[in-house]
Amino acid sequence: MVATAVDVPPRVRLEMGHAHLQWVAEHQGTRLLHIKGVALDKRLSWPGREGTDADVLVPASDADGYVAALQRYGWVLGSDFKNNSSFEHAAALRHLDFGWADVHRYFPGFSTAPDKAFDRLWRDHGQIFIAGRLCAVPSLPAQALVLLLHAGRSPGAANAKQDVERSWDSADEDLRHDVLALVEELDAHVGFASALGDLDAYHDRPDYELWRVASRGGSRLEEWRARIKAAPTRRAALTLVLRALLVNVEHLAMVRSRPPTRRDIVMEFFARLGRAVRDEWRTRRRRRQVREAA
């Protein structure tokens, strides 16, 4: 019998990660849906699609409590909801034994209120065993839609193309019908259009810029502008403006392998400011070069 920290196949660690996330959810009384990766239905998967982290979705109203519970059981916060992406949808955590996890408090692309969207996915969820533990997974059409919305954030990437092929291009009529019904129910039109290369049809939607920057790239300043434009209220927009240049303390701690000092945070604040300006210049220069070459 050997305690091991090495030579564990990535898939084994991923399955163990899902089982651990499930255990904590059961003891916390949180509903949990396991999405993508090893939880993905075989009909939508393809070789190499397993991913590198265990992805789960919780009701947004339970998300902070669940992340706090995970931290009590050995998970270390790598990036909180606000700092992980421009959609502010997931927190990244790492466990010494069970690898990386992404805890989603909503899935980017569902414009319906996050708790309502979760309730909709929960209504017809299925169950599978992962590492011997019974885990809830979204229905097949919901899994297909999750893959499509994920692909919509990077439609040119090789993985995204394969996901679109499995979840949409080669889907039968029934599956397409059910996916489209969910797009309606969850108001997922913008992300869905992005996955199928039709994003510009939604240029008048407040979250259009967010999807444009996510799927086609842009400077940090453009990303923040898009986040502010997509904010649901003026108050939320103001909060984002104030937060735009604040330092991601969790990320800094992870990079430096220690809690950052006050001086580290001040230095990083100015470094971020410098990076944002350089990034904007580079983006403008690149676009000018493309225009001149055309």
Place this chain on the structure above:
Amino acid sequence: MPHYERPRDLAVVEQLLQGSAQGPLRVADDSDGIRPVYLATLPAGPLLVLEGTSALIWRQAQRDGDLVTNVAQLVHEDPTSIRAEVEHFVEALVARGLLERREG
């Protein structure tokens, strides 16, 4: 004759079993040979691996029949020569929470 089962809070991954994430969990049968099995008692862990004969004994302990006789057949040994070792190992698995004695 004691019988054993896997504890409820034991996470188990039997490597190379196709569809382990999609279908109902099954105990590997003899055709699975002595593939490694990865175990973790939740929530504390750690992640452990049983390989070779260790994995075989862990699986056989969950089956009906006499454990020592079954293991002896699979490893082509005389039951009396391996009894003490097998029973001692199973007790170690129980002590570590990797097996549980089944009532009845």
